[in-house]
Amino acid sequence: MSFILPRFTPYSRFHLLTNLTVILLLGASQLTAMDIEQKIDELVSKMTLEEKIGQTAMRGTSSRETGVSEELKQAVRNGEIGTFLNVMTPANVDALQRIAVEESRLGIPLIFARDVIHGFRTIFPIPLGIASTWNPEVAERGARISAEEAVNYGIRWTFAPMMDIARDPRWGRIAESFGEDPLLNSDMSVAMIKGFQTDDLSNPTAIAACAKHFVGYGAAEGGRDYNTALIPERELRDIYLKPFKASVDAGVATIMTAFNEIDGIPASGHKYLLKDVLRGKWGFDGFVVSDWASITEMIDHGYAADEKEAAYKSMRAGLNVEMMTEAYDNHLAELIEEGKIDEAWLDEMVKQVLRVKFRLGLFENPERLKGTESEILHPDHLAAAKEAAVQSVVMLKNDNYLLPLAKNKTVAVIGPLANAPHEQQGTWVFDSRKENSVTPITALREMLGEEQVNFAEGMSYSRSKSREGFSDAIEAAKNSDIVLFFGGEEAILSGEAHSRANLDLPGLQNELIDELANLGKPMVLVVQSGRPNTIHGILPKFDSVLYAFHLGTMAGPALADLLFGVESPSGRLPVSWPYAVGQIPVHYNHKNTGRPANDDDFVHMDDIPIHAWQSSLGNDSHYLDLGFRPAFPFGYGLTYSEFEYSDLELSSDTLKMGTSIRVSATIANDGDREATEVVQLYIRDLFGSATRPVRELKDYTRLTLEAGESQTVTFELHTDQLTFHNENMQEVTEPGDFHVWISPNAAEGLMGEFEVVE
Ligand code: NOJ
Numbered sequence: 001m002s003f004i005l006p007r008f009t010p011y012s013r014f015h016l017l018t019n020l021t022v023i024l025l026l027g028a029s030q031l032t033a034m035d036i037e038q039k040i041d042e043l044v045s046k047m048t049l050e051e052k053i054g055q056t057a058m059r060g061t062s063s064r065e066t067g068v069s070e071e072l073k074q075a076v077r078n079g080e081i082g083t084f085l086n087v088m089t090p091a092n093v094d095a096l097q098r099i100a101v102e103e104s105r106l107g108i109p110l111i112f113a114r115d116v117i118h119g120f121r122t123i124f125p126i127p128l129g130i131a132s133t134w135n136p137e138v139a140e141r142g143a144r145i146s147a148e149e150a151v152n153y154g155i156r157w158t159f160a161p162m163m164d165i166a167r168d169p170r171w172g173r174i175a176e177s178f179g180e181d182p183l184l185n186s187d188m189s190v191a192m193i194k195g196f197q198t199d200d201l202s203n204p205t206a207i208a209a210c211a212k213h214f215v216g217y218g219a220a221e222g223g224r225d226y227n228t229a230l231i232p233e234r235e236l237r238d239i240y241l242k243p244f245k246a247s248v249d250a251g252v253a254t255i256m257t258a259f260n261e262i263d264g265i266p267a268s269g270h271k272y273l274l275k276d277v278l279r280g281k282w283g284f285d286g287f288v289v290s291d292w293a294s295i296t297e298m299i300d301h302g303y304a305a306d307e308k309e310a311a312y313k314s315m316r317a318g319l320n321v322e323m324m325t326e327a328y329d330n331h332l333a334e335l336i337e338e339g340k341i342d343e344a345w346l347d348e349m350v351k352q353v354l355r356v357k358f359r360l361g362l363f364e365n366p367e368r369l370k371g372t373e374s375e376i377l378h379p380d381h382l383a384a385a386k387e388a389a390v391q392s393v394v395m396l397k398n399d400n401y402l403l404p405l406a407k408n409k410t411v412a413v414i415g416p417l418a419n420a421p422h423e424q425q426g427t428w429v430f431d432s433r434k435e436n437s438v439t440p441i442t443a444l445r446e447m448l449g450e451e452q453v454n455f456a457e458g459m460s461y462s463r464s465k466s467r468e469g470f471s472d473a474i475e476a477a478k479n480s481d482i483v484l485f486f487g488g489e490e491a492i493l494s495g496e497a498h499s500r501a502n503l504d505l506p507g508l509q510n511e512l513i514d515e516l517a518n519l520g521k522p523m524v525l526v527v528q529s530g531r532p533n534t535i536h537g538i539l540p541k542f543d544s545v546l547y548a549f550h551l552g553t554m555a556g557p558a559l560a561d562l563l564f565g566v567e568s569p570s571g572r573l574p575v576s577w578p579y580a581v582g583q584i585p586v587h588y589n590h591k592n593t594g595r596p597a598n599d600d601d602f603v604h605m606d607d608i609p610i611h612a613w614q615s616s617l618g619n620d621s622h623y624l625d626l627g628f629r630p631a632f633p634f635g636y637g638l639t640y641s642e643f644e645y646s647d648l649e650l651s652s653d654t655l656k657m658g659t660s661i662r663v664s665a666t667i668a669n670d671g672d673r674e675a676t677e678v679v680q681l682y683i684r685d686l687f688g689s690a691t692r693p694v695r696e697l698k699d700y701t702r703l704t705l706e707a708g709e710s711q712t713v714t715f716e717l718h719t720d721q722l723t724f725h726n727e728n729m730q731e732v733t734e735p736g737d738f739h740v741w742i743s744p745n746a747a748e749g750l751m752g753e754f755e756v757v758e
Contacts, residue, residue: 029358029359029361029365030364031202031358031364036355036358036359039358039363040351040354040355040358041351043106043108043354044350044351044354046106047106047350048079049333049336049343049346050078050079050080051079051105051106052343052346052347052350053080053328053329053332053333053346054078054079054080054082055082055108055321055350055353055354056320056321056328056329056332056346056349056350056353057081057082057083057322058082058083058085058113058289058322058323058324059072059075059081059084059085060084060085060324061085061086061087061088068087068092068095068096073095073096073099076096076103077099077103078104079104079106080329081110082108082110082111082353083110083112083157083289083321084096084110084111084112084113085112085113085114085323085324086113086430087112087154088114088153088430090152090153090154093112093154094154096110097109097110097112097366100366101366109362109363109366111157111208111356111357111362112154112155112156112157113155113156113158113159113210114150114153114157114158114159114431115158115159115160115430116146116147116150116155116158116207116431117159117160117162117427117428117429118130118142118426118428118429118552119142119146119149119385119429120146120153120376120431120432121149121376121377121432121433122145122146122376122381122382122385122432122436122552122553123385123426123429123432123437123552123553124142124384124385124552124553125388125392125426125548125549125550125551125552126175126176126426126427126428126494126550126552127161127162127175127177127178127188128166128174128176128177128178128179128530128531128549128574128575129388129389129393129426129549129550129552130178130388130392131177131178132391132394132549132571132572132573132574132637133388133392133571134184134571134572134574134678134700134702135391135702136187136190136191137191138391138392139187139188139195140191140192140194140195141195141384141388142385143161143192143193143194143209144195144198145195145380145381145384145385146195146196147195147196147206147207148205148375149376149377149381150207150431151204151205152375152376153431155207156206156207156360156362157207157208157210157254157360158196158208158209159212159256160192160209160212161178161189161192161209161211161212161247162177162212162213163185163188163189163211163212163247164177164212164213164215164216164217164218164240164258165177165179165181165182165185165218165240166178166179166180167180167219167575167585167586167587168218168219168220168222168223168585169223169503169531169532169575169578170223170224170499170500170501170503170531170581170584171218171223171224171225172225172427172493172494172495172496172497172498172499172500173217173218173225173495174218174494174530174531174532174575175426175428175494175495175530175531175549176427176495177218178243179573179574179575179634180574180575180587180588180589181574181588181697182238182239183242183697183698183699184574184697184700185242186243186246186247187246189211189243189247190246190250193211193250193251193252194250196208196209197209197251197252201253201356201360201361202359202360202364204365208253208254208286208356209252210253210255210256210289211247211252211255211256212258212291213256213257213259213267213291214244214255214256214257214267214274214288215236215241215244215258215262215267215273216229216231216258216260216262216267217229217258217267218240219231219240219260220499223499223584225496225497226259226260226497227260228261229260229261229262230263231262233263233725233729234690234724234725236262237725237729237731238724244278248282248284253286253356254286254287254288254289255278255286255287255288256288256289256290256291257274257289257290257291257294257319258291258294259291259294259297261301261303265303266294266297266301267294268290268294268295268298268314268317269295269298269303269313269314269317269319270317271313271316271317271318273317274317274318274319275318278318279318285352285355286352286355286356287320287349287352287353287355287356288318288320288321288352289320289323290319290321290322290323290325291323292323292324294323295311295319295322295325295328296325296327298310307331308327308330308331308334308335310327311327311328311330311332312335312340312341314328315341315345315346315349316341318349320350320352320353321353377436377553382553382554385552385554386554386557386558389548389552389554389558389559390567390570391570391571392548392549392551393546393547393548393551393558393571394547394571394572394636395544395545395546395562395569395637395639396539396547396636396637396638397539397542397543397544397545397638398543398545398640399543399544400543402522402543402544403524403546403562403565403640404562404563404564404565404640405524405563405564405565406564407564408452409452409480409482410452410453410454410479410480410481410482411444411448411452411453411454411480411481411482411483411484412454412455412456412476412477412480412482412521413440413454413455413456413457413476413486414455414456414457414458414476414477414483414486414512414516415457415458415459415484415485415486415487415509415512416457416458416459416460416461416464416486416487416490416507416509417440417462417487417488417526417527418439418440418441418455418484419440419442419455419457420439420490420528421435421439422434422437422491423488423491424437424439424528424551424552424555425550425552426491426494426495426549426550427491427492427494427495427530427550428496429491437552437553437555437556438553438556438557439555439556440484440526440555440556440559441453441455441556442556443556443559443560444560444563447564454477454480455476456469456472456473456475457469457473458473458512459508459509461490461507462487462488462490462493462507463490463493463506463507464507465508466508467511470512470515473516474519477516477519477521481522482521483516483519483521483522484524484526484563485516485523485542486528487505487509487513487526487527487528488505488527488528488529488533488548489505489506489531491530493506493529493530494529494530494531495530498530501581502581503533503578503581504534504535505533505535510537510538513525513538513541514541523541523544524542524543524544524545524546524563525538525541525542525544525545525546526545526548526559526563527545527546527547527548528548528549528550528555529547529548529549529550530550531549532575532577532578534578534579534580534581536579536580536631546559546562546569547571565640565673568639568641568673568674568676569637569638570637570675570676570678571637572635572637572678572745573633573635573636574634575587575634576588576630576632576634576746577630577633577636578630579630579631580626582623583623583626586630588633588634588694588746588747589693589694589695589696589697589746590693591691591692591693591694592691592694593621595619595620596620596694597620597621597622597627597628598618598620601617601620602618602620602627602628603617603624604625605625608624633745633746634746635678635680635743635744635745636744636746636747637678639675639676639677640671640673641669641674641675641707642669642670642671643668643669643670643677643744644667644668645666645667645742645743645744645749645750646665646666646668646750647664647665647666648663648664648665648742648750648752649662649663649664649665649752650662650663650740650752651663652754653753653754653755654754655717655719655738655754655755655756655757656719656756656758657719657733657735657756657757657758658720660718661716661717661754662715662716662717663681663714663716663717663740663742663752664712664713664714664715664742665712665713665750666711666712666713667679667703667705667710667711667713668705668709669705669706669707669708669709669710670708671707672707672708673707674705674706674707675704676702676703676705677702677703677704677705677744678700678701678744679700679702679703679742680697680699680700680741680742680745680746681697681698681699681715681717681741681742681743682697682698682740682743682746682749683695683696683698683717683722683738683739683740683741684739684740685722685724685734685738686736686738686739687736687737688734688736689726689734690724692724695741697746698715698717698721699715699717699721701713713742715742717740719733719756722738722756733756735755735757735758736755736756737753738754739751740752
């Protein structure tokens with residue numbers, strides 16, 4: 001059997017998960033794009049300067065507050081506020097919207113925003129886990145369900161997806177990213193945007209998405225949050241901007257600027273990127289929001305002397321809405337009066353905000369609250385969250401097929417993440433309740449019965465430095481056939497402003513693991529974390545390792561099913577894994593250098609003769625103590641079966657510009673159970689007018705095969721997928737020689753060759 005995967009319709013197999021047709025009939029907008037433009041023009045012509053400035057203002061409460069002051073209500077009545085953040089009671093949303101629509105002069109509705117990042121009440125795996133599924137359908141479904149839950153609270157705008165390329169696991173926000181690859185990031189971002197927005201933003205359960213953070217935030221130097229991002233222009237265009245371009249093409253409604261500067265210019269004042277690239281080249285016609293205080297923070301950056309200059313520079317760049325600070329509010333009128341900003345420019349910016357409000361159907365139907373939570377935590381939502389969690393777990397090791405476990409074994413359940421309902425939800429959850437989390441211990445007891453599970457967590461939280469629980473944990477291990485250690489990080493150790501310099505499992509986890517390992521029992525490590533942790537030192541203590549990024553509400557049942565073989569692991573790493581922090585960045589799509597590392601020349605520092613002559617050893621790009629390979633490559637992951645790759649074939653060894661070739665291989669499930677393989681297509685452009693990465697992911701597919709089954713997977717590869725920015729910074733595909741691989745990960749695979757010809 002064989003099937004062909006054309007890259008240009010990656011989502012054609014998606015299905016919408018709601019009863020959208022019904023919703024369309026009930027609530028979708030009747031306005032055409034032309035009607036909307038006409039209405040916007042009419043409206044802006046009636047607006048006072050103050051009302052226009054009002055549309056650039058976002059106010060809110062902190063996410064823990066529930067009240068809204070009389071002062072804010074009056075400001076809405078006066079038309080001084082356009083959008084709100086974190087108003088979290090339906091009654092307050094209703095009250096404010098009613099004032100805006102019924103009591104303000106022009107009745108312009110508000111938009112209510114919230115960080116709905118990986119779930120609202122039903123929590124899905126953190127985005128890094130979603131990326132590990134290599135399954136955009138899972139991302140879309142999670143976003144759809146999140147939107148369906150959030151609209152019950154009046155939320156029609158989420159600050160997601162975050163599509164910052166993240167190559168540095170020290171950076172706490174790697175948790176919120178889709179990892180290091182531009183294609184995987186683009187696919188996951190587009191899928192989430194579709195899930196949030198549907199095909200028609202005016203559907204009552206659609207919420208506007210926000211592509212963030214434009215741009216380069218993930219390249220924070222040293223992985224320290226908010227730090228300067230150093231990105232060469234070609235890399236910015238070929239890697240960092242890619243997911244944003246894909247999102248604009250997919251119709252994302254809004255964009256958020258980043259906190260960082262890029263080569264001396266803070267993103268929130270970056271005229272070239274915001275105006276020339278985003279609006280000019282890409283034709284984005286929604287609106288741009290700053291990040292929290294990122295306009296006034298340009299003063300701290302040293303890019304604006306005061307609030308007024310900051311307002312001027314962001315306005316000049318075309319940043320429409322200011323989140324939380326009031327530089328626009330305080331200075332735009334003055335800047336217009338002084339002739340520094342043309343009012344016609346403000347009009348343009350206001351139109352972009354109003355366009356999104358019209359597209360959301362808010363003018364026609366501002367009363368959005370359904371007043372019911374019946375759909376929240378619906379069994380279908382929980383089933384989808386469990387499925388997402390199952391697909392996101394990556395098996396890193398399974399010596400002698402210890403996993404899957406037989407259900408007649410007695411297990412010791414140990415570790416700080418075995419029963420941590422809050423932590424398993426991960427970062428960026430504001431609206432869920434930990435009581436709804438199903439933890440591993442709960443799920444395992446349910447699956448095996450109380451008597452087969454000896455539970456002693458040993459440590460009550462991941463950073464604990466107390467040995468108090470060690471003896472109970474060791475006792476539990478002694479009384480069991482197998483030790484399951486649930487380690488990792490608490491949710492608070494990743495996310496915004498939570499970077500770490502040391503990536504080992506925190507607290508005394510490694511010490512507890514050492515003591516357990518001394519018992520000589522079979523050991524399984526299950527890590528739940530917000531980032532890749534450096535676990536290389538403890539790997540030899542375990543027979544099997546399941547790496548789960550924080551899995552959300554249904555972590556427990558998903559892990560229990562994987563451990564006991566109800567499901568087979570199918571997640572694959574969305575990042576290259578470091579042995580040690582000193583090796584970062586270690587991303588797979590690096591350049592070759594003039595002295596590429598290789599196994600033949602590598603001499604470990606322990607093997608260097610004493611008093612060796614300075615240049616007697618291979619002078620290649622490697623570390624004396626770690627070599628040059630990651631601990632696990634990008635795309636890596638094991639399952640309970642073995643897949644064999646054979647018979648790589650290319651439909652031609654020349655690829656004419658503007659056309660495609662087919663690249664195929666046979667994938668066979670050689671094991672004795674059904675399992676899923678993520679088949680990956682990589683290329684290398686051998687020579688260019690600018691150097692190219694050693695590998696680039698160009699396509700992938702999840703393939704489920706029965707035991708003994710084999711299939712031919714065929715990818716279609718078009719020259720448009722081979723573009724990069726050449727020496728003159730033009731995006732082109734250059735003729736020349738290429739390598740192509742069909743692979744299980746970025747470090748292996750069957751290789752072929754082709755030539756691109758004019
Ligand atoms: C700051 C974060 O950087 C951004 O991602 C988030 O959406 C806003 N705060 C609003 O909470």
